[in-house]
Amino acid sequence: MRYSVLGTNYVIRLDTGEKIVATLLALCERDRIGSGFFNGLGAVGAAELGHFDPATGGYSWTKLSGSYEIVSLYGNITVVDGRPFLHAHAALRDGEFNVRGGHLREAVVSVTCEVTLTRFKDDIGRKKDEATGLFLLDLKSGEG
Amino acid sequence: MRYSVLGTNYVIRLDTGEKIVATLLALCERDRIGSGFFNGLGAVGAAELGHFDPATGGYSWTKLSGSYEIVSLYGNITVVDGRPFLHAHAALRDGEFNVRGGHLREAVVSVTCEVTLTRFKDDIGRKKDEATGLFLLDLKSGEG
Amino acid sequence: MRYSVLGTNYVIRLDTGEKIVATLLALCERDRIGSGFFNGLGAVGAAELGHFDPATGGYSWTKLSGSYEIVSLYGNITVVDGRPFLHAHAALRDGEFNVRGGHLREAVVSVTCEVTLTRFKDDIGRKKDEATGLFLLDLKSGEG
Numbered sequence: 487m488r489y490s491v492l493g494t495n496y497v498i499r500l501d502t503g504e505k506i507v508a509t510l511l512a513l514c515e516r517d518r519i520g521s522g523f524f525n526g527l528g529a530v531g532a533a534e535l536g537h538f539d540p541a542t543g544g545y546s547w548t549k550l551s552g553s554y555e556i557v558s559l560y561g562n563i564t565v566v567d568g569r570p571f572l573h574a575h576a577a578l579r580d581g582e583f584n585v586r587g588g589h590l591r592e593a594v595v596s597v598t599c600e601v602t603l604t605r606f607k608d609d610i611g612r613k614k615d616e617a618t619g620l621f622l623l624d625l626k627s628g629e630g
Numbered sequence: 631m632r633y634s635v636l637g638t639n640y641v642i643r644l645d646t647g648e649k650i651v652a653t654l655l656a657l658c659e660r661d662r663i664g665s666g667f668f669n670g671l672g673a674v675g676a677a678e679l680g681h682f683d684p685a686t687g688g689y690s691w692t693k694l695s696g697s698y699e700i701v702s703l704y705g706n707i708t709v710v711d712g713r714p715f716l717h718a719h720a721a722l723r724d725g726e727f728n729v730r731g732g733h734l735r736e737a738v739v740s741v742t743c744e745v746t747l748t749r750f751k752d753d754i755g756r757k758k759d760e761a762t763g764l765f766l767l768d769l770k771s772g773e774g
Numbered sequence: 775m776r777y778s779v780l781g782t783n784y785v786i787r788l789d790t791g792e793k794i795v796a797t798l799l800a801l802c803e804r805d806r807i808g809s810g811f812f813n814g815l816g817a818v819g820a821a822e823l824g825h826f827d828p829a830t831g832g833y834s835w836t837k838l839s840g841s842y843e844i845v846s847l848y849g850n851i852t853v854v855d856g857r858p859f860l861h862a863h864a865a866l867r868d869g870e871f872n873v874r875g876g877h878l879r880e881a882v883v884s885v886t887c888e889v890t891l892t893r894f895k896d897d898i899g900r901k902k903d904e905a906t907g908l909f910l911l912d913l914k915s916g917e918g
Binding site: 521522523525536537538539540541546548558560561562573574575576577585586587588589604606607608610618620622623625626 | 632633634636637639641642643669670671673675697699700701702703704721723724725727729740741742744746748
């Protein structure tokens with residue numbers, strides 16, 4: 487992984503064999519990025535995507551392998567228990583034009599992956615929601 | 631809905647049963663956000679997506695219901711007649727891995743929806759285009 | 775094409791018949807934008823999408839024509855040989871709800887295309903990677 491910092495923005499390159507989620511988390515930990523968002527593109531050779539089913543309260547996971555173009559990748563960065571936390575969704579496309587999408591658990595770069603990340607100025611946390619078991623954004627202000 | 635403001639950026643959480651477009655519009659109205667963009671992820675239980683057909687000059691609409699992962703969500707914010715206006719497109723994925731996408735008229739959050747929004751410094755308007763009947767961006771500068 | 779500049783952000787409108795990649799490149803050249811990212815939405819009538827196959831080391835290209843909603847569009851801006859370079863991926867949806875996605879070589883606007891672009895403060899270059907023949911991001915700092 488290589489990156490450049492341009493003010494509050496990062497341009498990041500992930501290389502063949504690198505895990506997108508784990509590598510971005512390591513960067514966030516090193517630079518103490520506690521909130522922000524990122525988008526990315528590139529190609530991956532393996533990925534695991536999830537779909538949350540409110541009826542069962544759990545994720546169903548699908549492992550993909552082959553050659554996938556990252557059609558879209560967006561995620562946010564927060565802090566849980568003092569460590570960076572990534573929540574990302576992605577759409578991936580195989581050689582036959584099938585598009586698979588969902589919650590991105592992890593993906594391994596096949597050729598290259600290019601990410602732009604914007605860092606926000608304050609940390610944003612998450613708190614476990616007892617009803618769903620999910621770590622929801624812990625935001626202080628605003629109401630419905 | 632809960633949110634935090636971090637400089638010119640917002641981190642927003644929408645909860646079960648909240649409408650994404652209507653709720654973001656209410657936030658823009660309250661904070662007088664007159665231009666900007668946002669991305670989001672999460673899950674919705676119902677949505678209405680449109681496809682504009684230049685041949686007929688109108689949208690065809692499709693209502694979805696079930697359990698959908700927000701694979702991608704991007705939109706911009708402008709002002710029409712003194713009130714905030716949202717234009718968003720989204721890709722949604724059901725439990726069977728089918729991806730549906732298009733112009734997002736509205737979607738109802740099933741579990742959670744997390745949005746990052748960047749506010750620009752000046753308002754951007756829209757103006758009705760007589761040829762299409764659409765409200766196109768009313769931009770003063772630049773030419774082709 | 776019309777646009778407004780709001781600090782480091784651009785709001786851009788592309789009109790019927792304009793090529794998205796070529797038009798954005800012309801804007802980047804005129805305003806000397808040497809790094810940044812953009813997202814977009816709208817509708818296109820023709821597009822060419824690519825899928826990179828690591829096995830062959832080349833792209834396979836597919837030409838689309840008809841009426842497509844831009845479900846998602848994300849790209850980054852860099853500089854190669856002193857000129858702006860665009861790398862964008864997109865998901866497009868036809869009237870039958872089929873979603874096509876991949877590396878966007880070019881697309882022609884059918885009705886309108888709305889883009890928000892954030893410019894970074896320093897130029898980012900690319901360098902030819904001998905192994906793949908691709909122009910990868912030339913980033914100085916950071917390691918895996």
